[in-house]
Amino acid sequence: MSEAYEMVVGLEVHVQLKTRSKAFCGCSTDFGAPPNVNTCPVCLALPGSLPVLNEQAVELATRAAVALGCTVNRRSVFARKNYFYPDLPKGFQISQYDEPLATGGALTIASADGTARKIGITRLHLEEDAGKSIHDRYSGVTAIDLNRSGVPLIEIVSEPDMRSSSEAGGYLRALRQTLQYLDVSDVSMEEGSLRVDANVSARRRGEKKLGTKTEVKNMNSFSGVERALDYEFARQCAILDRGERVTQETLLWDAARGEARVSRSKEESHDYRYFPEPDLRPLILDQAWINGVKAKLPELPEARKKRFVDDLKLAPDEVEKLTAHPDLADYFEALASASGDVRSSANWVMGELLAAVNARGGTIAHFPVRPHDLGLLLKMIQDGVVSHAAAKRIFALMAESGKTAAQVAHDEGLLKVGDDPALTGWIDEVIAEHPDEAKRYLAGEKKLQGVLVGFVMRKSGGRADPKRVNQLLASRASPS
Amino acid sequence: MTGSDYPTLTASTIAARVKDGDSSPVDVVRASFGRARAVGAGPDGLNAILWSDEDESVREAERLRGQLEQGSKAGRFAGVPIAVKDNYATLGLPTTCGSRILAGYISPFEATCVTRLREDGAIIVAKTNMDEFAMGSSTENSAYGPTRNPIDIRRVPGGSSGGSAAAVAAGIVPIALGSETGGSVRQPASFCGIVGVKPTYGRISRYGLVAFASSLDHVSAFARNVDDSALALEVMAGADQRDSTSADVPVPSYRSQFVSRATAVRPLEGVTVGVPREYFPESLDQGIRTLCDRSIEHFRALGAKVRDVSLPHTDLAIPAYYIIAPAEASSNLARYEGVRYGARVDSVDGLRGMYEATRSLGFGPEVTRRIILGTYVLSAGYYDAYYRRAQAVRSLIARDFAQVFADGVDVLFTPTAPSTAFPIGAITDPYEMYLSDIFTVTANLAGIPAMSIPIGRDAGLPVGGQILAKHFGESVMFRAAYALEESLGEDAHR
Numbered sequence: 001m002s003e004a005y006e007m008v009v010g011l012e013v014h015v016q017l018k019t020r021s022k023a024f025c026g027c028s029t030d031f032g033a034p035p036n037v038n039t040c041p042v043c044l045a046l047p048g049s050l051p052v053l054n055e056q057a058v059e060l061a062t063r064a065a066v067a068l069g070c071t072v073n074r075r076s077v078f079a080r081k082n083y084f085y086p087d088l089p090k091g092f093q094i095s096q097y098d099e100p101l102a103t104g105g106a107l108t109i110a111s112a113d114g115t116a117r118k119i120g121i122t123r124l125h126l127e128e129d130a131g132k133s134i135h136d137r138y139s140g141v142t143a144i145d146l147n148r149s150g151v152p153l154i155e156i157v158s159e160p161d162m163r164s165s166s167e168a169g170g171y172l173r174a175l176r177q178t179l180q181y182l183d184v185s186d187v188s189m190e191e192g193s194l195r196v197d198a199n200v201s202a203r204r205r206g207e208k209k210l211g212t213k214t215e216v217k218n219m220n221s222f223s224g225v226e227r228a229l230d231y232e233f234a235r236q237c238a239i240l241d242r243g244e245r246v247t248q249e250t251l252l253w254d255a256a257r258g259e260a261r262v263s264r265s266k267e268e269s270h271d272y273r274y275f276p277e278p279d280l281r282p283l284i285l286d287q288a289w290i291n292g293v294k295a296k297l298p299e300l301p302e303a304r305k306k307r308f309v310d311d312l313k314l315a316p317d318e319v320e321k322l323t324a325h326p327d328l329a330d331y332f333e334a335l336a337s338a339s340g341d342v343r344s345s346a347n348w349v350m351g352e353l354l355a356a357v358n359a360r361g362g363t364i365a366h367f368p369v370r371p372h373d374l375g376l377l378l379k380m381i382q383d384g385v386v387s388h389a390a391a392k393r394i395f396a397l398m399a400e401s402g403k404t405a406a407q408v409a410h411d412e413g414l415l416k417v418g419d420d421p422a423l424t425g426w427i428d429e430v431i432a433e434h435p436d437e438a439k440r441y442l443a444g445e446k447k448l449q450g451v452l453v454g455f456v457m458r459k460s461g462g463r464a465d466p467k468r469v470n471q472l473l474a475s476r477a478s479p480s
Numbered sequence: 481m482t483g484s485d486y487p488t489l490t491a492s493t494i495a496a497r498v499k500d501g502d503s504s505p506v507d508v509v510r511a512s513f514g515r516a517r518a519v520g521a522g523p524d525g526l527n528a529i530l531w532s533d534e535d536e537s538v539r540e541a542e543r544l545r546g547q548l549e550q551g552s553k554a555g556r557f558a559g560v561p562i563a564v565k566d567n568y569a570t571l572g573l574p575t576t577c578g579s580r581i582l583a584g585y586i587s588p589f590e591a592t593c594v595t596r597l598r599e600d601g602a603i604i605v606a607k608t609n610m611d612e613f614a615m616g617s618s619t620e621n622s623a624y625g626p627t628r629n630p631i632d633i634r635r636v637p638g639g640s641s642g643g644s645a646a647a648v649a650a651g652i653v654p655i656a657l658g659s660e661t662g663g664s665v666r667q668p669a670s671f672c673g674i675v676g677v678k679p680t681y682g683r684i685s686r687y688g689l690v691a692f693a694s695s696l697d698h699v700s701a702f703a704r705n706v707d708d709s710a711l712a713l714e715v716m717a718g719a720d721q722r723d724s725t726s727a728d729v730p731v732p733s734y735r736s737q738f739v740s741r742a743t744a745v746r747p748l749e750g751v752t753v754g755v756p757r758e759y760f761p762e763s764l765d766q767g768i769r770t771l772c773d774r775s776i777e778h779f780r781a782l783g784a785k786v787r788d789v790s791l792p793h794t795d796l797a798i799p800a801y802y803i804i805a806p807a808e809a810s811s812n813l814a815r816y817e818g819v820r821y822g823a824r825v826d827s828v829d830g831l832r833g834m835y836e837a838t839r840s841l842g843f844g845p846e847v848t849r850r851i852i853l854g855t856y857v858l859s860a861g862y863y864d865a866y867y868r869r870a871q872a873v874r875s876l877i878a879r880d881f882a883q884v885f886a887d888g889v890d891v892l893f894t895p896t897a898p899s900t901a902f903p904i905g906a907i908t909d910p911y912e913m914y915l916s917d918i919f920t921v922t923a924n925l926a927g928i929p930a931m932s933i934p935i936g937r938d939a940g941l942p943v944g945g946q947i948l949a950k951h952f953g954e955s956v957m958f959r960a961a962y963a964l965e966e967s968l969g970e971d972a973h974r
Contacts, residue, residue, distance in 0.1 A: 041587075044820060046588070047569065047587065047691075047815070048587065048589075048691070049687070049688075050686065050687050050722060050723050050724065052722060052723075080811050084814065084835060086817075089815060089820060090814065091811070091813075091814020091815050092811050271859055273810075273811070273855065273859060273863075274858075274863075275808075275858055275867060278693075278694035280725075281725060
């Protein structure tokens with residue numbers, strides 16, 4: 001049924017900027033403080049208080065706008081969006097309306113068939129967050145926490161350019177990655193520093209006109225967005241198939257039930273009565289300053305991927321993994337430089353490191369074994385001081401203890417053993433324990449050498465120098 | 481020693497006496513409270529003051545006396561009692577804006593201008609009555625009852641800063657803060673026979689002035705003479721990083737630019753006074769016209785050149801003002817909903833019911849009228865027809881002034897108000913009340929400095945003359961006002 005229709009999606013993404021203080025006052029933006037501690041007369045909207053614009057918020061928003069290819073407007077205007085809600089202390093939100101900070105950008109994503117797709121960005125503007133209403137904490141009342149009131153946000157509005165839920169997911173992942181590279185936000189949907197509202201409509205394939213859209217809110221993960229879009233698209237297709245019309249309305253996604261319900265809030269009937277904020281002057285940006293922000297942009301994901309392929313000769317699928325997060329890519333590059341070995345650095349980062357970080361449940365930036373430390377371990381492998389197997393154990397112990405690779409190897413006796421008496425002892429034991437294999441090997445069945453070396457390695461706890469073990473074993477075998 | 485002459489003393493005289501040790505700040509403050517009791521008591525009391533705390537004010541005076549005895553430098557307002565309109569955030573005394581919705585509200589922070597007054601030695605002795613949220617022209621719209629005019633207690637003092645005007649006119653304080661959105665200081669100054677000055681928009685920080693219409697609101701002051709009013713500006717003016725719309729423009733010494741008859745035969749030599757014909761309509765009260773003509777003759781005698789000019793968009797000012805001001809007010813007053821502070825009226829009808837009950841009972845009829853009007857003009861489909869057009873008209877009015885000033889006019893002279901103080905209860909039609917601001921709203925729309933000084937009496941009631949200048953043209957405005965005041969002498973009050 002839905003094959004006859006095409007999904008059309010546009011996304012509105014709200015992103016909390018990573019500023020030290022709020023958008024219009026000096027209060028801290030720290031997440032997790034006790035309720036209503038990070039507040040002052042301005043963000044509590046006490047009578048007589050006035051907003052003063054945070055310049056760092058402007059800089060971060062401009063950085064995002066420039067990176068997304070937007071035109072940053074030399075003049076933009078703050079506007080009041082008026083509505084009553086208990087967690088909106090002023091009774092209006094300071095936002096931008098008909099003169100936003102930036103307009104007309106694009107973000108490139110890979111579509112299902114692997115080709116690059118450009119998703120247009122209509123506008124990017126600065127605004128402030130509201131506080132939080134807590135409905136389930138105290139019985140019979142709603143509690144208000146205004147710590148978040150006035151935290152700076154950017155709203156990034158896309159064109160209705162996405163044609164499937166997976167494209168929408170791809171756009172969100174690419175956007176999150178770009179914002180991570182820019183270091184403008186924590187972009188965590190779980191912590192609420194990235195929030196997504198989706199506009200979705202269905203139209204018959206081949207039709208040029210857009211269908212009536214609905215807005216879907218309340219998704220709390222990217223996969224939730226994809227599921228919500230598929231759900232809502234199917235619902236619209238069914239309506240159209242019955243020859244009925246889609247009603248323009250707002251729906252709330254219920255992840256637990258896997259369905260979207262029409263919002264009972266009067267949100268869409270709101271008339272926000274926007275008008276220019278008289279307490280703030282228009283934001284006038286100097287072109288040289290905008291150019292400066294552009295010049296200071298960090299390397300973006302696409303550029304980094306290209307460099308990893310071209311300069312480091314890594315495979316495209318490896319590059320995707322290594323550049324997924326800027327901290328991971330930074331770690332990899334630092335490790336490659338410390339160890340001087342791109343190949344094994346890539347293997348270690350994609351293998352042992354990611355596994356260890358995931359197991360710990362932290363972030364790569366806070367992982368205790370830093371690239372320099374891990375580089376020293378890789379060097380020990382290269383120098384033949386530790387075996388690969390021992391290195392894995394050493395790495396795990398480094399993460400636990402915070403000791404250096406050399407210390408751990410020494411303390412745990414994991415340095416390679418290359419002295420003949422020790423090796424000869426292990427070989428003798430192996431021969432005694434595996435008389436059958438030993439006899440056949442010594443009789444000239446050379447392919448059994450690897451098996452015997454393996455036994456020796458295991459017996460030595462990975463410490464035996466495999467090269468020397470091979471030599472010693474070979475010297476005992478009868479020449480064939 | 482301060483004696484029975486206290487009610488007639490200027491701020492600069494009091495500060496000089498305190499500085500020289502001739503007066504004790506404690507005695508001055510006690511004299512102020514004594515005067516307030518004398519004129520405030522009984523059914524015929526002025527009702528100028530809403531909140532005061534004599535013990536605390538006396539303690540502050542004692543602290544100041546101690547500091548001065550320790551050799552601290554005396555500020556420009558050392559020991560001067562100052563009253564503050566109830567829409568400025570003050571520490572200690574309530575800040576209610578003359579409204580029930582803020583009954584009992586005490587601000588945890590202080591307005592920048594009040595801090596600057598205190599840092600120069602002033603002692604805040606009272607919060608004064610006002611039209612609720614500064615919406616009105618008679619101080620009859622206060623939740624705490626009307627203020628009476630000290631010149632004639634059956635009449636209004638003007639408004640919305642009527643309490644401060646009455647406090648100065650009655651000799652309770654030599655200086656009081658008012659606020660202006662459309663003439664709320666100049667009009668009551670005219671009605672009470674005192675000086676009222678509204679500086680350039682951005683000249684004084686609005687931080688701590690409870691917003692009515694942010695783009696029109698101005699910190700303003702009353703005084704008994706031009707010199708004191710200029711001193712008040714010198715103390716309060718200057719950039720403030722808490723107000724993004726405050727201007728980073730140096731504050732000149734206005735008073736050092738006064739030219740007195742004592743030193744010059746023609747003190748206003750080189751000054752051109754423009755007389756805009758739109759401010760002298762056929763219908764203008766004859767007594768007011770006659771007094772204005774007399775002042776114009778004084779200007780000529782003072783050496784000024786007098787020239788007729790035109791400000792053609794003047795008649796559009798009231799309609800534009802009554803769109804822009806309510807629009808901004810509807811948004812600025814949204815915060816009074818009972819959630820965080822002030823009055824809350826609970827309702828069985830949930831959140832919406834609580835909002836409606838709180839705001840219906842908390843706001844008086846004029847405030848309600850303006851919120852509804854402002855909400856309407858900002859609504860989708862009406863914004864362009866009303867708000868956007870009003871802003872275009874506002875630009876035309878500002879351009880009228882800019883052209884006249886670019887054309888060589890230094891100051892404009894007009895009547896301050898179309899009438900003298902009217903009896904309490906006499907005006908019941910809101911629109912008729914709005915016309916009371918017809919000569920004053922233009923300066924708020926354009927953001928230019930303007931002041932009113934007494935120029936005589938009509939049937940025993942004070943009449944004010946208005947002097948306007950270009951943006952940041954306070955120096956020449958004060959100079960012209962000072963010369964006219966000196967020249968009129970006692971005639972200003974008869």
